[in-house]
Amino acid sequence: IVEKAGSNVREFKKGDKVAVESIMWCGRCQSCRSGFPNQCKHVELMGLSADGAFAEYVMVNERYCWKINDLAEVYTEEDVFDIGALIEPVGCAYNGIFIVGGGFNPGATVVVYGAGPIGLGAITLSKIAGASRIIAFDVIDERVKIARDIGADFAFNINKLDGCTPCNKVMEITRGWGADIQVEAAGAAPKTIPEMERSMAINGKIIYLGRAATSTPMHLDTLVSGANKIIGARGHSGHGIFPSIIRLITAGKLHLEKMITSRYPFENIMEAIKASSARKDGKILITNKM
Amino acid sequence: IVEKAGSNVREFKKGDKVAVESIMWCGRCQSCRSGFPNQCKHVELMGLSADGAFAEYVMVNERYCWKINDLAEVYTEEDVFDIGALIEPVGCAYNGIFIVGGGFNPGATVVVYGAGPIGLGAITLSKIAGASRIIAFDVIDERVKIARDIGADFAFNINKLDGCTPCNKVMEITRGWGADIQVEAAGAAPKTIPEMERSMAINGKIIYLGRAATSTPMHLDTLVSGANKIIGARGHSGHGIFPSIIRLITAGKLHLEKMITSRYPFENIMEAIKASSARKDGKILITNKM
Amino acid sequence: IVEKAGSNVREFKKGDKVAVESIMWCGRCQSCRSGFPNQCKHVELMGLSADGAFAEYVMVNERYCWKINDLAEVYTEEDVFDIGALIEPVGCAYNGIFIVGGGFNPGATVVVYGAGPIGLGAITLSKIAGASRIIAFDVIDERVKIARDIGADFAFNINKLDGCTPCNKVMEITRGWGADIQVEAAGAAPKTIPEMERSMAINGKIIYLGRAATSTPMHLDTLVSGANKIIGARGHSGHGIFPSIIRLITAGKLHLEKMITSRYPFENIMEAIKASSARKDGKILITNKM
Amino acid sequence: IVEKAGSNVREFKKGDKVAVESIMWCGRCQSCRSGFPNQCKHVELMGLSADGAFAEYVMVNERYCWKINDLAEVYTEEDVFDIGALIEPVGCAYNGIFIVGGGFNPGATVVVYGAGPIGLGAITLSKIAGASRIIAFDVIDERVKIARDIGADFAFNINKLDGCTPCNKVMEITRGWGADIQVEAAGAAPKTIPEMERSMAINGKIIYLGRAATSTPMHLDTLVSGANKIIGARGHSGHGIFPSIIRLITAGKLHLEKMITSRYPFENIMEAIKASSARKDGKILITNKM
């Protein structure tokens, strides 16, 4: 909630509910001026390089804020903030698939590796954007289940495929055509990329969002025959991402509440962070609502 | 149904159910070779310049046919052909919005003028592709109702807006932001385009599909301030359009049956054509099913 | 020349030579945040709504400035500022053709109507971007000549075509194929657009930059058969436009000096403005160099 | 030269000079019908799976042929065929950079690894398409020299960089910004890709054309921070590639003759193939001209 608006602030006033981008782009470097705030040269990340949001009040520049007052049309007062907190991870998926990745036309097959907050965002966005089939993989049963609940047509625990590999599964479901878009949101590139390489459709794309500070052995020639692409992306700022997601939620077309699997009160914050590393949850929220 | 496959035919065999593109592109001219069959220099249109499909058997080249056997997974035997016949008009909308028009990102506002077969296709496709709001206009109450049934969030009879203009309606619903995509499928450009011009969002596009062999007065300067585009399109061939639509139907994600508002048996064909010019219906089918 | 840099300024220091965007975008509205500064909701135009540049010193925000120190590698000290002043009109052409218009592939045919500063920018940029043929039209002989000097393969005075229409000329030169890109930089839409409509290639685009506060009668059905587009654009900010042009000049690949046809000293500024309305010149500069 | 045209052939007649695509796409599979002949499912490659062109007469389908009669406007009779033979490798570069790779805007920095026929094609096309700087690398001095002759602004022998790595060279020349487009045409991915990874600009792309049937270790996280892409491509068919190149040559804007470094008569064909594996030449031609 906006508690106090600076005197130069034009768009917000006391009492406005807002969602805040956590990428604090400078607005002056060449990347920012070229429309790529997620590649800002002088970026500060809220909660990492800058002060974070696990605090009662935060002071943020107007240009990172988006009004979410309208969410109250579909959610209760307290749910508005919970949903608002999900815009950021869903925004990362939006940026990867639709902005940097160029999106897909209705009827495409989408495969998502990793059903954490960003992976779940990829699934739910692909569902509302007209994928004909969404196939999800994770290594934890709980997350496989959430993936299915939130919109995956097929969801598998990679470790329980009965000898079948993920790429075979994709080829089987697509009858040998392969996947049009594959999202790496598992942070396990050395394991997932080789599978993806072998299940790409013609003009297929791999959207690489995950983090794995290791080397991944690739057979690049597999990119050649299908005119395939690997596309890296990060961030959620710019490109109309936040307002698009807010509009979808307000219109009742994007239901993110299923992503929330645990809620912790403010005082149990360390416990929440611990739970987060177990990777069994969808999105864990720090919230006043229980 | 394929009754007999020529000896060179590779993909089809007797008994296959097929949907057939009605644009008979040559495959040899520069347009065809460049991947633009809808702009084929030597095109023949089935039912216009070539023999049509109101016949018991038609001979068509393999390259205009797409298998729809899979539709039997979601529809009864006889419904398969009814649905199959809808792929063509929906394909024209798909081509205009997603192929030539470049599509839209989830959350966009889509406006459709004209709720005939192509306009209804535009509405239903926009719905499954993640539009946050779809606004439809027509001049006939029956069609306004079908538009709403098939997925428009707002649908109005232009003649019953109580003094409000369509462009005002769009600006009101979008709170002054305007429409991201507007589809002219009414064939009434001199009336609809001036409305569209005044309700475009930044980077907004007008997809012009309609036919109106007259001159339309335009205020082109309205395109300049918003970096807006007017995009003409026709046809439904190429670009993976037919297989994408077939995949969506098979996956149970695209429900075209609501578009069919009348069915006529083969022997009452002239009656059907007469009904078509009353423009009260969605899609009128010539079918064995009653 | 930067005389004094504010204390928060990061990238510039006293003595830097700079070119300045004249579109003063706010950096906070939804357009700006989405990467579209030319569509800024709160824009101020230097010299129009804000104080202009016909002054000895101007105070501008760092974010509108680009260093042009490097131009001194190819030009003399005083020429650097003359060339620097040309970046803005050339930037408008760059924005229209390559950013909003999506550019063209090497080998395309480009037609430019109007050989003023922006039209000449369109010609010279198309030349270095690989157009196979550039055809220019104007109504004044002097400008036709400059168009040819700066890179047009064909340049005609519309009033001296010996009964031939511009569109016929284009169809003749392209052997009936038509133009891939046509730029309206003449501000004479009611006259030029009807010609353009009749000489478009398949997938052809009209880039509309000109200003003509009148109504233009269009035959929109001509857009349909060729899947053609009309694209409006304005501005020169964002999208890496300024740095791209500066890099091209510094690399010795873009020679804008031919665009300058008259120079007026600061004290004769009113005379220069008068000459500008005669529309015989390319770019008229207010400069210390004579 | 067309010796005899089949009775159904519409566009060609006896005596026409033609260039022939060597990718014999079927025109009926889903890839072909979607406008991607280079990904044809039933493709035959002339000279590999089908009979080749080292013969006095070849029978080819009309749809793989393009008229090059116009080249006689700028070249002598016999040169026309030599130049015609270069369209294919240049077409592969055109496809990789401009079609699959999406091209670049004027002012971009292009880096090319490998100065064989396709790499030289990439250099010469980038030059005419408005790159501000082209940097080429090879391991053989002769090829480095040809690269420079044909348009590279900088060309280096990787083995003679005096301890400097190629990626450092690129970063130095671009003052730390990196390359917008990098083309792998060396077939040495395990060596070149790690260099490319470390010298990418924001939104930079690697166009992967080379062949290296080995595994390449990649640090995919480097793609994430710059929103970078790796794009595979092959082939030269479709997308207007051949006619665009022919138009550029005819207009005198693309000079491919410098690519030819050796000529062998038809009877010494085995010698030519041997020379080709020494990798010292640009393009080796089998020709009647000496």
Ligand SMILES: [Zn+2]
């Ligand atoms: Zn920045």
Ligand SMILES: [Zn+2]
């Ligand atoms: Zn054709």
Ligand SMILES: [Zn+2]
């Ligand atoms: Zn703004």
Ligand SMILES: [Zn+2]
């Ligand atoms: Zn094929």
